[in-house]
Amino acid sequence: MEVEKYIASGILELYVAGLLTEEENLEVHKIATEHVAIKNEILAIEAAILELTQAVAPAYQKRKGFDDVKVRIGERKDSKVIQLPKEEKSDLGKYIGWAAAILFGAGLLWFYVQNDELKSDIEMVNGQNEVLEQQILEARGSLTETKELLTSLRDRNVSVVPLAGQEVSPDSYAKAYWNKEQNKVLIDAQGLPEPPDGMVYQVWSLKMDPLTPTSVGLLEDFQTDENKVFTLNNPNESEAFGITLEPAGGSEGPTMEQLYTLGAVSSS
Numbered sequence: 001m002e003v004e005k006y007i008a009s010g011i012l013e014l015y016v017a018g019l020l021t022e023e024e025n026l027e028v029h030k031i032a033t034e035h036v037a038i039k040n041e042i043l044a045i046e047a048a049i050l051e052l053t054q055a056v057a058p059a060y061q062k063r064k065g066f067d068d069v070k071v072r073i074g075e076r077k078d079s080k081v082i083q084l085p086k087e088e089k090s091d092l093g094k095y096i097g098w099a100a101a102i103l104f105g106a107g108l109l110w111f112y113v114q115n116d117e118l119k120s121d122i123e124m125v126n127g128q129n130e131v132l133e134q135q136i137l138e139a140r141g142s143l144t145e146t147k148e149l150l151t152s153l154r155d156r157n158v159s160v161v162p163l164a165g166q167e168v169s170p171d172s173y174a175k176a177y178w179n180k181e182q183n184k185v186l187i188d189a190q191g192l193p194e195p196p197d198g199m200v201y202q203v204w205s206l207k208m209d210p211l212t213p214t215s216v217g218l219l220e221d222f223q224t225d226e227n228k229v230f231t232l233n234n235p236n237e238s239e240a241f242g243i244t245l246e247p248a249g250g251s252e253g254p255t256m257e258q259l260y261t262l263g264a265v266s267s268s
Contacts, residue, residue, distance in 0.1 A: 003035050003037050003038060006031070006038065007037070007038060007041050011024075011028060012028065012038065012041055012042055012045055013045055015028045015042065016042060016045045016046055016049060017049075028042075157179055157180055157181045157182075158177050158178065158179045159177070159178045159179075159180070159265055159266065160175060160176075160177055161175065161176040161177075161178060161240075161241055161263045161264070161265050161266070162175055162263050163175060163176060163241060163242070163243060163261035163262060163263035164261060164262065164263060165191075165260065165261055166259045166260060166261060166262055167259075168245075168257065168258055168259060168260060169192075169193065169260045169261075171191075172191055172192050172193065172260045172261050173191035173192075173261060174187060174188060174189050174190075174191055174192055174243060174260075174261045174263075175187070175188040176188075176203075176241045176263065178234060178238065178241075178265070183233060183234055183235045184231060184232070184233065184234065185203070185216060185231075185232050185233075185234040185238075185241070186229060186230070186231050186232075187203055187219065187229070187230045187231075187232065187243070188228065188229050189201065189219055189222070189228045189229070189230065189243070190227075190228045190229075191261075192219075192222075192228070192243070192260060192261070194222060194223055195222055195245055198247065198248050199245050199246065199247060199248065200218050200219065200220060200222070200245075200246055200247070200248050200249070200250065201218065201219040201222060201243050201244070201245060201246075201260070202215060202217070202218050202219075202243070202244050202245075202246045202250045202251065202254070203215070203216040203217055203218075203219065203230075203232060203241065203242075203243050204216060204241065204242045204243070204244065204254050205234055205236040205238040205240075205241060206238065206239060206240040206241065206242055207236075207237070207238075207239055208239045208240060208264075213242070213253060213254050214236050215250065215251075215252075216232045216233070216234050216236070216241075217230075217232035217233070218246075218249075218250050219243075238265055239264065239265055240262065240263060240264040240265060241262075241263055241265070242254065242259055242261065242262045242263075243259075243260050243261045243262075244256070244258045244259050244260060245258040245260060246258065
């Protein structure tokens, strides 16, 4: 345990002032029995408060004590009584002492509140730093993915196939980047509109003679994918690629009325 930090935290002043909970009091007492420096600090705080109280509220100069008892049993007459002005002065000092003690306690409470607010501010800053670190990590991850994507697209074995919009959606467009060596095809679907609820885009590899469509895969999570770039396996001898809009889960064959884009693989 870091004794100096514990002493500097202000909890010992709150303990002496009686502002801690019962559980916190027990904890401070336990720690004080284990660490002499903390115990001595508590005694020093108590001594300082006692000295402050005595300074502003001195004890009665003369109390009746045994002399008063003697008067009561008739041994002597109490010829001297404490004058009213002196008692008023002593009472005033006592009240000032209590007021000073209350002010001291209030000061300790203010210190505790300020310390608690400072801890909350530190926790908030730490939380913000964690969020920032996470954002940096995510950005680095995205950058890594982008570099990998560019490397894949620049491979000399990649065939670029533009997919033009069809009758159902003339403004749509897409691109297929087909790596024959890796049997992969990257679909850049940035030019496709978001599919309606319950529908999904499906990519088809086409053989032209006779026309034979083979499903390559679905463009799933289209709405949440920011880049709209999808990597699919394509072991087929593709002569063209097409994208149709199908019910969720895809279809066994393409729905030609929902053919959004189509493009032929260059023979060169």
